[in-house]
Amino acid sequence: MVTSPALPAKQLIPNTTIVKVHASTRPEYCPQCNSPFFIKSNKDANCNKCNKSFIASKSKKHSNWNRQLQQTQEAFQNNQFPLLIATKGYGMGIDKRNIRFIIHHALASSLEAYYQEAGRAGRDSKHSHVALMYLPPHQECKEKHIYAGELEPPCVSNGQHYIRHYCKYYKNHLCDYGLQAHFIKDDYRGIEKDTNRVIKIYRHLESKETITFKNDQADNKQQISLYRLQQLGVVKEYSKHYSKGFSGWYEVDYNADWSIKEIANKLK
The missing domain is CATH 3.40.50.300 (P-loop containing nucleotide triphosphate hydrolases)
Structure with missing residues (x-):
């Protein structure tokens, strides 16, 4: 900006x-060379600059x-x-x-x-x-994978490529399509966890509790759950308010008169 x-x-x-x-x-910084450019994978990390591996929790902060x-x-x-x-x-x-x-x-x-x-x-x-600023997928990747109907590009479907954020076509960077595929895989951990988060938010609304968040990560998860409930008609509208820094709360217009029949129609 x-x-x-x-x-x-x-x-x-x-x-x-x-x-x-x-x-x-x-x-966070690599403990070997102080570079901020490293990739985390579970408990391990690999620095893109010095190519050294280290325990992710040992990074400098x-x-x-x-x-x-x-x-x-x-x-x-x-x-x-x-x-x-x-x-x-x-x-x-x-x-x-x-x-x-x-x-x-x-x-x-x-x-x-x-x-x-x-x-x-x-x-x-x-x-x-x-x-x-937009970087499209490599032409060869589009022809071999995306146009072929594959759900994930090789930078995500290949385990080692996914961990290292590696594209076999661009070599040194990912396109925006690949980055979005990474974000989706990183954020979406399966239908069971997604459903449990939605149910948790619903119970807060049913109990007339204020939905609060302390940071961006918590906020993103709650906002997705509210969006799911809005799509089902359980929530009419919602807006976000900040109190200090990245913490705040949601003002939610909860539809207490929702019905199973209405939700079923939304899902068709």
Whole structure:
């Protein structure tokens, strides 16, 4: 997200006075070379820079990250620097009206999410720009796998490729199609767990309890469950409110008059 109309060419290099980072998960680093570029797989990790393997729990972690997040958020809100590299969680419930550019480096989770995230630009009604950077699948991958009807590209279906985020066509990186396939496999752990989460949220609603979240990870799981219930007609609408940092609660319009017949019709 960028607030200034343009940056001089000489400033198009990393500069912590004009570019800062905002992410809910604190950075971790390889204990061998201090690189942040490593891949976790269960309890193990492999560094993309030095190619060393190590126990994932032994990675170096950034100290006082929550405090730095708060300072970064306040500084950006007060126009103390012009460019923020952020995860999608930034901006929800934060009314910063003079954002001139929003550039997505990867696909949003849905069209609805993209519409919401892009809508953070130009809230002051002044001309603003939104761009999406997209890397399509390799032509050979499309012809051999995607057009052939395979549910997962080889960077996901192949166990070793999946662990190392490896594409046998692009070699050094994944396309956006492959990244989305990874996110889906990482986030969706099966119908049983998904159903149990939905039932848990439903019981909170039935008991008239407030649904709260402490971080982005918990929020994403709860939002998916609310969306499932909305699709079934059990929830009419819901909105998210932030209290501090990445914690907050949901305001939910619960349909107490739902029926099995209505749900059955929704599932047809």
